[in-house]
Amino acid sequence: MDSLDNPIRPYAWGSHTAIPALLGTAPTGTPQAELWMGAHPGAPSRLDRGAGAVTLTEIIGADPPAELGPKAVAAFGPRLPFLLKLLAADAPLSLQVHPSRSQAQTGFADEERRGVPLDAPHRNYKDANHKPELLCALTPFEGLCGFRPAAEAAALLEGLGIDDLKPYVLTLRDRPAADGSPSSPSKGYPMREVFTALLGADRAALAPTVDRAAEAATRLGGPYAPYAGIARHHPGDPGVLAALLLHHVSLRPGEALYLDAGVPHAYLSGLGVEIMANSDNVLRCGLTPKHVDVPELLRVVRFEPTEPGLLRPEPRPGGEEVYPAPIDEFRLSRYVLGTGGADGVDGTGQATLPAGGPQILLCTDGTVTLRAPHAELTLARGRSAYVPASETVTATGPGTLFRATVAL
Incomplete structure (x- = not known):
């Protein structure tokens, strides 16, 4: 289990204040549109396991089965199959659409065959994968x-x-x-x-x-x-x-x-x-x-x-609330962790997050303490952690924790 240092994308449509307010930091005077949590090659999160900060992409690439779990590697290959974000819009994003997997594979292969550079402004397909997505509102x-x-x-x-x-x-x-x-x-x-x-x-x-x-x-x-x-x-x-x-x-x-x-x-x-x-x-x-x-x-x-x-979130055993989506690459849920069992998790306001797949955990309210067999980490608002597939984690509030993992 590791704390993540996450990049912020300064797209023009982004809010100047929403992400800084969540993180408890001062606005920079420029838009802060998206905070990325994951191993996307364009802007990966960084973490430090004692030998200096490296990207999550490098950590996963060094031992995919250990980090992602054998099932996730078999299903999606040796890479994290999802990307988690905080998105703060202060102006409309472009009107857009995403292709299916077969459409992406066909379109990507065609542009590769025609030699269209990946960074060309008229390029449609940057990869051969589909991009279903789910957004959960933190504000109206x-x-x-x-x-x-x-x-x-x-x-x-x-x-x-x-x-x-x-x-x-x-x-x-x-x-x-x-x-x-x-x-x-x-x-x-x-x-x-x-x-x-x-x-x-x-x-x-x-x-x-x-x-x-x-x-x-x-x-x-x-x-x-x-x-x-x-x-x-x-x-x-x-x-x-x-x-x-x-x-x-x-x-x-x-x-x-x-x-x-x-x-x-x-x-x-x-x-x-x-x-x-x-x-x-x-x-x-x-x-x-x-x-x-x-x-x-x-x-x-x-x-x-x-x-x-x-x-709307659907209750599951153990206090988890799941946002059901018909997709295997990701699964988003949240835990609203109170004190004294008021959240229905258990008598201590504690939830157990099972092992088996990679997890990114994001605190959006209060503070949440995470405990693994050999580590403890407290997340304030806007802070996140990466948990490899082999680790079972317990989470204690009071706070709200979003859990991103695979749906296998």
Whole structure:
């Protein structure tokens, strides 16, 4: 069991204060968007086992079976299959989608064959893995997730009262029943046509329509308010109109959102714990100056209506609360550890975290003391620890502890 020193990513959309407030540190004056906990080669955590600080990537690479466990190595290879993050959004992230594993394998192999450099701005696939993800809100959290039913999207666009949007409204109402009908050969056709038209339009030509839509959304408020906020950050971006096709989601602290392959989404604001398969594959749809590959998006995006995958923690024996997700690479849970058994864990407010797979443990409230057979470590808010597969750990509060591991 080792304390982790974790890198912070200063993306422009990040909050200046949310992560420093959690860590109890002074703001730097620059955005602090994500704190990464894991062995991602781009920004691995560091730890010290007595011979100086090294990366978690190096620790795992030296003895994968001991660190990850034989089952995890057999299933995912000799690397940590998940990445845990603190994500602090103060402005909308790009509208994006992640590929399935087979889509990622095909796309990565094609770009490798064509010799597209990994750091090329027009490269879509950085690896051959999928990137399902789950975000649990620590504060009220806003986002977009999945397409609305066509008729609902048409009504929202029509409500803006803009003549230039009428062709999209008519298209969405053309065959709305086709959306979501597995037996229909034209499944998703209206939404696909509108989404393609918006993202493939000439940005300069569409900008006046986007600006008028933003003005109308600001004036109307109510269900349009989130989209008015997006437009303020991305004036003239066709992605503002594309965002109107998606569900707006509000998470309360403790609620989570699961995002599967092919589901378009964007985080808008808030602080949360995010876990994902260890991949860099992101295809952007809008709300960004970066590369948007419309033909590739049409291969990846699921155009049928998709209800947001909202999750609430499910109680398990021993005080664990699990956020269930249909994925093997990661499993996220939390322990709310009180005193005197008030949390239902045991009479001392203590929980046992079993061995068998790699674990990253993150304290988000109070303090949590971890005890392994030959070590003891106390985590304050925002601090984390890595536990190799062979170690059983007990955790004592008062505090809240998130546990990331594999689902094997």
